[in-house]
Amino acid sequence: MGRYVIRRILGIVPVLLVIFSLSFVLMRAAPGGPFDAEKPVPAEVKRNLELQYHLREPWCETRFLPALREPGLSLAEERALREAAPGASRIEKLCTGAFQYGWLLSNYVQGDFGPSYKYKDRSVNEFIATGLPVTIQLGLVAACFALLIGLGAGLIAAMKQNLWQDHAAMGAALLGISIPNFVMGPVLIFIFSLTLLWLPPARWDGWQYMIIPGFTLGGVYAAYIARLTRGGMLEVVRQDYIRTARAKGLSERLVILRHAIRGGLLPVVSYLGPAMAGLLTGSIVIERIFNVPGIGRYFVDAALNRDITLAMAVVVVNAVFLLVANLLVDIVLGLLDPRVRYE
Amino acid sequence: MPIRTVQLLGILSICLLALAGCRREGATFGPEARPRDDSVFYVGGGSEPESIDPGKAYDSPGFTVSRNLFEGLMRYDPETLAPLPGVASSYDVDESATRYVFHLREDARWSDGKPVTAHDFEWSWKRVLAPETAAQYAALLWDLKGGKAFAEGRGPIEDVGVQALDDRTLAVTLERPIPWFLDLLAFGPFTPVPRAAVEAHGNRWTRPENIVTNGPFHLGKWVISYQIELEKSPTYWAADQVRLEKVVIVISDDSHSMMRLFRSGELDWLGSDVRPPQEYLSFLAKKEDFRTSRDLATYFYWINLREETPEQRASPLLDKRVRQALDMAIDKEAIAKFVMRGGQRPAQTLVPDLFHDMGYEPPAGNPYDPEAARARLASAGYGPGGRAFPSFELIYNTNEGHRQVAEAIQQMWKKELGLDVQIVNQEWKVFMNNRTEGFYRIARAGWTGDFQDPYTFLSMFVSDSELNEARWKNADYDRLIDEALTEMDTRQRYRRYAQAEAILLDELPIIPVYFYSQNTLLGSWVKGYTPNAQDIHPFRDIWLERR
Numbered sequence: 091m092g093r094y095v096i097r098r099i100l101g102i103v104p105v106l107l108v109i110f111s112l113s114f115v116l117m118r119a120a121p122g123g124p125f126d127a128e129k130p131v132p133a134e135v136k137r138n139l140e141l142q143y144h145l146r147e148p149w150c151e152t153r154f155l156p157a158l159r160e161p162g163l164s165l166a167e168e169r170a171l172r173e174a175a176p177g178a179s180r181i182e183k184l185c186t187g188a189f190q191y192g193w194l195l196s197n198y199v200q201g202d203f204g205p206s207y208k209y210k211d212r213s214v215n216e217f218i219a220t221g222l223p224v225t226i227q228l229g230l231v232a233a234c235f236a237l238l239i240g241l242g243a244g245l246i247a248a249m250k251q252n253l254w255q256d257h258a259a260m261g262a263a264l265l266g267i268s269i270p271n272f273v274m275g276p277v278l279i280f281i282f283s284l285t286l287l288w289l290p291p292a293r294w295d296g297w298q299y300m301i302i303p304g305f306t307l308g309g310v311y312a313a314y315i316a317r318l319t320r321g322g323m324l325e326v327v328r329q330d331y332i333r334t335a336r337a338k339g340l341s342e343r344l345v346i347l348r349h350a351i352r353g354g355l356l357p358v359v360s361y362l363g364p365a366m367a368g369l370l371t372g373s374i375v376i377e378r379i380f381n382v383p384g385i386g387r388y389f390v391d392a393a394l395n396r397d398i399t400l401a402m403a404v405v406v407v408n409a410v411f412l413l414v415a416n417l418l419v420d421i422v423l424g425l426l427d428p429r430v431r432y433e
Numbered sequence: 434m435p436i437r438t439v440q441l442l443g444i445l446s447i448c449l450l451a452l453a454g455c456r457r458e459g460a461t462f463g464p465e466a467r468p469r470d471d472s473v474f475y476v477g478g479g480s481e482p483e484s485i486d487p488g489k490a491y492d493s494p495g496f497t498v499s500r501n502l503f504e505g506l507m508r509y510d511p512e513t514l515a516p517l518p519g520v521a522s523s524y525d526v527d528e529s530a531t532r533y534v535f536h537l538r539e540d541a542r543w544s545d546g547k548p549v550t551a552h553d554f555e556w557s558w559k560r561v562l563a564p565e566t567a568a569q570y571a572a573l574l575w576d577l578k579g580g581k582a583f584a585e586g587r588g589p590i591e592d593v594g595v596q597a598l599d600d601r602t603l604a605v606t607l608e609r610p611i612p613w614f615l616d617l618l619a620f621g622p623f624t625p626v627p628r629a630a631v632e633a634h635g636n637r638w639t640r641p642e643n644i645v646t647n648g649p650f651h652l653g654k655w656v657i658s659y660q661i662e663l664e665k666s667p668t669y670w671a672a673d674q675v676r677l678e679k680v681v682i683v684i685s686d687d688s689h690s691m692m693r694l695f696r697s698g699e700l701d702w703l704g705s706d707v708r709p710p711q712e713y714l715s716f717l718a719k720k721e722d723f724r725t726s727r728d729l730a731t732y733f734y735w736i737n738l739r740e741e742t743p744e745q746r747a748s749p750l751l752d753k754r755v756r757q758a759l760d761m762a763i764d765k766e767a768i769a770k771f772v773m774r775g776g777q778r779p780a781q782t783l784v785p786d787l788f789h790d791m792g793y794e795p796p797a798g799n800p801y802d803p804e805a806a807r808a809r810l811a812s813a814g815y816g817p818g819g820r821a822f823p824s825f826e827l828i829y830n831t832n833e834g835h836r837q838v839a840e841a842i843q844q845m846w847k848k849e850l851g852l853d854v855q856i857v858n859q860e861w862k863v864f865m866n867n868r869t870e871g872f873y874r875i876a877r878a879g880w881t882g883d884f885q886d887p888y889t890f891l892s893m894f895v896s897d898s899e900l901n902e903a904r905w906k907n908a909d910y911d912r913l914i915d916e917a918l919t920e921m922d923t924r925q926r927y928r929r930y931a932q933a934e935a936i937l938l939d940e941l942p943i944i945p946v947y948f949y950s951q952n953t954l955l956g957s958w959v960k961g962y963t964p965n966a967q968d969i970h971p972f973r974d975i976w977l978e979r980r
Contacts, residue, residue: 131572135572165899209481209483293683394861
């Protein structure tokens with residue numbers, strides 16, 4: 091098993107490299123740059139910013155389009171220059187991109203996500219370092235809700251198959267799956283914060299702040315888990331070994347808790363990998379609605395701001411989570427299910 | 434069994450409705466009285482500031498923070514925003530209005546106890562100008578003698594027209610007289626920054642553990658994308674006038690969540706960087722804690738007048754009569770009243786109506802007159818009996834409000850002029866790229882004044898301005914704006930501006946739509962707040978009523 095784990099971990103590296111490269115190319119290809127704004131900055135200032143952030147590379151300019159090195163070039167003049175020599179301009183841009191790619195990659199290798207393109211006095215590491223723990227906290231709270239509610243409802247539904255408890259639990263699960271969390275969130279806020287005044291409507295200052303966002307985020311997953319648990323359990327309780335257990339005269343509680351659950355929960359466990367990653371990224375909307383200072387919001391904001399480094403960092407961090415979560419799930423599955431072999 | 438489920442759902446929904454029914458419906462949207470009793474002011478702060486370095490800050494949230502941390506030679510009057518003595522207690526200006534000598538007050542101190550000196554100002558201003566600082570507002574200091582040359586790497590730093598004569602005397606020389614120069618001195622790029630801290634910590638100097646400030650507050654805490662805490666500074670020269678102990682700026686650009694925080698009493702003021710969502714405006718308008726006032730900003734459309742490509746040269750919009758027809762066919766009154774619904778005023782001119790109160794007499798502009806609009810279009814050869822008008826695109830950045838305005842205008846042009854216009858939304862950076870590169874026919878824009886002189890609007894349209902995204906050129910206009918600048922007398926200057934604007938409105942490289950308004954939610958217990966043109970409210974002059 092040790093070799094299996096090592097091989098899987100080594101396999102993560104090329105996947106990450108592909109993700110890194112793809113997100114870099116996508117961010118570079120998007121029209122508009124991080125320093126475009128309604129009140130445009132003077133050409134000189136913009137050039138300095140671009141130099142500082144490796145969007146301009148003196149070496150490439152000198153080599154492929156030396157006219158760009160002329161001091162005091164206005165934006166319009168530069169545009170005209172580029173239009174006059176489209177081929178050279180394209181090569182120059184590719185060259186700059188290659189330099190930027192190398193610069194970013196060498197930073198990544200050293201564990202540095204680089205400077206933020208929008209927040210000029212901050213490094214991306216700071217955003218990740220302050221945001222990630224909060225996102226993980228929110229994800230864990232949501233996972234607790236998802237597991238408690240999902241497993242509970244699923245087990246009840248399975249044991250009371252086709253009775254009203256089953257219909258109620260599965261009806262609620264259907265609702266949970268169909269109501270998107272950007273609807274669920276405001277509705278819960280409306281009821282519990284603004285009307286009953288029990289819980290705060292937003293922000294992240296203690297346990298009472300975690301309840302509504304945690305529940306909202308976990309709700310959808312609870313619903314899926316409930317359905318998976320019910321399905322898994324129903325399948326398992328029809329198996330021969332359960333009949334054997336019952337025949338031995340074990341109480342129904344022992345049959346379920348000792349024998350059925352282990353097999354019945356396998357679908358839930360394999361779902362947990364992507365679910366955990368989903369809980370961490372699914373917080374994009376939740377973090378915004380509840381003003382939670384995690385990293386989820388940067389998925390959208392950083393991309394829209396063309397904050398190349400920040401956007402890439404959240405993608406890579408999330409990819410790491412997804413890959414690690416899947417690896418953990420595979421290991422746990424092997425422990426739970428004797429039919430699984432590590433090869 | 435399914436019937437039971439249905440019954441259960443029915444009971445659930447009845448419960449929900451009952452809960453909704455007991456929602457409080459008072460005269461105010463937020464709490465009637467202040468829920469806390471301390472001197473901590475909770476303010477909505479909009480998005481995370483790009484930078485709070487006053488020299489490099491670019492966005493409004495950044496300036497909101499830096500304005501309260503650093504004080505320039507002048508500071509803002511909280512009611513009129515006119516310059517009041519800040520670090521400078523007095524100044525002399527010579528006859529040519531290009532040389533100022535500022536006398537700094539003795540008791541101005543940094544938060545580390547050191548005195549604020551004229552050398553601090555000299556160093557800080559030159560830092561903003563220096564190309565390697567890449568300060569986005571550096572152009573404001575180009576009017577210092579030798580400033581632009583130094584910024585562009587053409588002149589030496591010694592020739593920049595700011596010089597400390599001694600610790601408490603600062604001499605400033607300008608390239609040309611600037612009537613509103615004193616107003617600028619309260620603005621970020623003109624405030625001093627602590628040289629020792631900047632040199633020691635590089636771009637980490639604005640962190641709470643490194644920062645040294647000279648304003649009414651210092652930085653207590655800064656949690657990224659969450660909150661910024663400002664604490665009253667005991668070393669500030671007028672600390673006895675500052676009544677707030679602490680200001681907590683809550684960061685979030687989600688206006689709905691900010692509104693909920695205000696409703697539950699966790700915010701005292703929505704802040705100047707957060708606006709209540711448009712769909713709530715008619716509901717909020719009836720509440721006592723809702724405030725609306727006029728903003729120094731205009732909503733308009735650019736019309737692309739570039740003639741660089743064959744396609745651009747074929748644009749029917751190059752004909753002035755067509756542009757006038759487009760302008761005259763828009764019922765701006767209806768847009769302000771029924772589409773925006775938040776105290777906006779229809780705009781026939783570019784320069785906002787706030788300037789009319791200050792003695793600016795605007796030109797008439799083009800009235801709403803569909804009949805005349807059709808005639809203009811016909812005289813340009815389009816419409817019944819003439820050529821068919823080619824359909825064209827109008828672009829705007831993705832936003833619900835912009836979409837509604839664009840749709841209304843699309844309807845009006847269709848109905849009154851029979852034009853086919855496609856409206857296209859684009860994500861912000863794509864949109865900005867297309868606009869600055871000239872890939873558009875008509876594009877949405879908004880412009881906010883940086884200072885209280887119509888120049889901040891009219892200077893956009895001079896022929897060589899980078900801001901002139903229509904690439905409109907008019908020699909008479911350029912001349913009038915140039916002449917206006919030499920007029921130190923406000924009335925004379927405004928007269929020139931009005932003449933220039935008359936040309937602009939006749940030529941119409943833009944279609945003005947409405948003047949923005951500032952809508953906000955403010956607790957009744959917040960005192961010392963006066964609505965003003967630029968929505969600047971220094972925390973030093975605000976206090977909270979005790980219960």
